[in-house]
Amino acid sequence: MSTVVEDWELGALIDGTLPPGRTDEIQRALANAPALRARLEAFEAxxxxxxxxxxxxxxxxPLPPAIDALSAxxxxxLARPSRWPRLSGPVPQVARYAAVLVVGAALGWGAAASQDQAAVPETALALVDEATEIHQTAALAPGFAREASSATIGLLDSLFARDLEPPDLSEWGFHVARVDVVATDDGPAAVFAYTDADAHLVTLVMSMSAGMIASLRGEADTPRVTTHDGLAVSYGQVPGLAFAIVGTVTEARILAIARRVEVALSA
Amino acid sequence: MTPDIVAHIQGLRRYARFLCRDVAEADDLVQETLERAIAHAGQFRPGGDLRVWLFAILHNAFVSGRRAYARRRTETSMDLASAVSVSATQESRAELQRVLSAIDRLPDERRRVLLLVAVEGLTTDEVAVALGLPVGTVRSRLARARDSLRQLLGGRGPAGSRSATMRVVGGRDVDGR
Structure with a gap:
């Protein structure tokens, strides 16, 4: 293993969160490296x-009364039975994501009223609505998704039997942070969640279901853009895939991003 | 209520004060966090880390409402350094105020990561979850925050050597230079 010790490793060593093997290695290195010891002492200070x-x-x-009441x-x-099934492992994890959205849809999340439905053809509304809900869920609880890595993206590839390389959105300062698989009324969809330096979130939802793709059939000049539930949404399709991208950015920006996504997904 | 929940809430209130710079606004943010958590309690995963989940919701609530919070902040800005407990000794209070002033001067994204790790005790993995960032980004921000803080505190080296370079932020050097 590397003898180069990074700053974050020294921090993790102090915090006690470094894996034991690496801790032992660094402890051994400290015995013979005065410069490393000095760095560690600076960290400790x-x-x-x-x-x-x-x-x-x-x-x-005591807590303020309003906070005390809300805490109770x-x-x-939290003491009520959870909607999460007690499952573990990679595939059950996917099923868990699916379960929460299926239950959510059953509770009416998917029926949230659109503030600008006139701009969206009825057939495309399902995709826009699903993507908006997925974005809102991701914004509320980003930890439910998995950190973006070649392994998790590879899992998506195998689940959907398609190369799903995240489109490069760095031109707008967005970098893919997390990966998810969610259930929609038309089957599973893949999700890439992008964040920028200010923690703005943009969510790309991709569906390969025949129903979702058919819902956009006849749509000219895609990607199209609208505002739904206060969020900018742009949606479109490439052969074999319908997509929608959602974020708290302007319609012009989300449309520009969607055009880039369209090109990338077509490649 | 369980002691855990109370401890989590007090941690949220402290972090919210760092974000909002105003005690009342910070408690409003915590209230909003709890309301969102109650509304979405069914999404909390059994066995998950409640504290990290709450910090994630608080962060999102702050970011989504930050224009309002930022506007209020300019009107009611709380000096972090003035919030140090009166029970501290004069010497330790001066040192704490110096550190707080330095923290205040860090860029927002670095300060948040530093506070969550060094003050609230979250791991870098937990911060990544709470802020919705890749863990590598959290680690690099944390390293930069620590580096910046060290420079702001006078470029001190290993412990024991810092008194020679100690500065009072915003005032004159203690050694009269």
């Missing part, structure tokens, strides 16, 4: 100062 900050600004005492409600809500 910073950490000690910051721990003092945490203690000095600690919030203690949250605790009761």
């Amino acid at each position: 910073d950490q000690a100062a910051l721990e003092g900050v945490g203690d000095a600004l600690a919030v203690s005492g 409600r949250l605790e009761r809500s």
Whole structure:
């Protein structure tokens, strides 16, 4: 393993979150590397100062009444049986994502009213609505998706039997951060969640279901753009795939991004 | 309520104060966080980390409403350094105020990562989940934040050597230079 010790590893060593094997390696390196010891001591000094900050600004005492009441409600809500099935492993994980959206749709999430439905043909509304809901869920709980990596993207490729390389959106400052598979009324869809330096989220939803693709048939001049539930949405299709991209950006920007997505997915 | 929930909420309130710079606005943000959490409690995964989930919701609530929070911040800006507990000794309070002033000068994205790791005790993996960022981005921001902080605190080296270069941020050097 590498003898080069990165700064984040020193931080993780202090935090006690470095894997044991790597911890042992760095501890051995520290015995013979004064410069490395000096770096570690600087980190420890910073950490000690910051721990003092945490203690000095600690919030203690009784909770304000409104927060106290909400906290009690949250605790009761969490005590109820969860919608999440107790599953584990990669494929059940996908099923878990699917389950929450199926239940969500059953509860009416998918029926949320559009603020600008006139701009979206009725046939395309399902894709726009699903993509918006997926974006909102991803924004609320990004941790439910998986960190983007070649392995997770490879899993998508095998699930959908298609090369799903994330389109490059770095021109707009967006980089793919997480990968997801969700259930829609028309079957599973692949999701790439992009974030920029300010943590803005743009969500690309791709469906290969025949129903979803058919819903866009006859649409000219795609990608098209609209505003749905206060979010900019652009949608379009390439052979064998319908896509929608959603974000808290302007319609002009989401349309420009969608055009790039269209080119990338067609390649 | 369980002690865990109360501890999580107090951690959220502290982090919200760092974000909002105003005690009342920070508590409003925590309330909004809890309301969102209650509305979506069914999405919380059994066995998941409640604290990380709550921090993720708080972060999203802050980002989605940050224009309002930023506007209020300019009107009511709280000086972090002035919030240090009065129970601290004068010497330790001066040191804490110096560190807080330095933290205040960090770019937002670095400050958030630094505070979540070094003050709230989240791991870089947990911060990545809470902020919806790749873990590599979190690690690089954290390293840059620590580096910037060290420079702002006078470029101190290993512990024990820092008194020679100590500065009061915004004032004169303690050694009269």
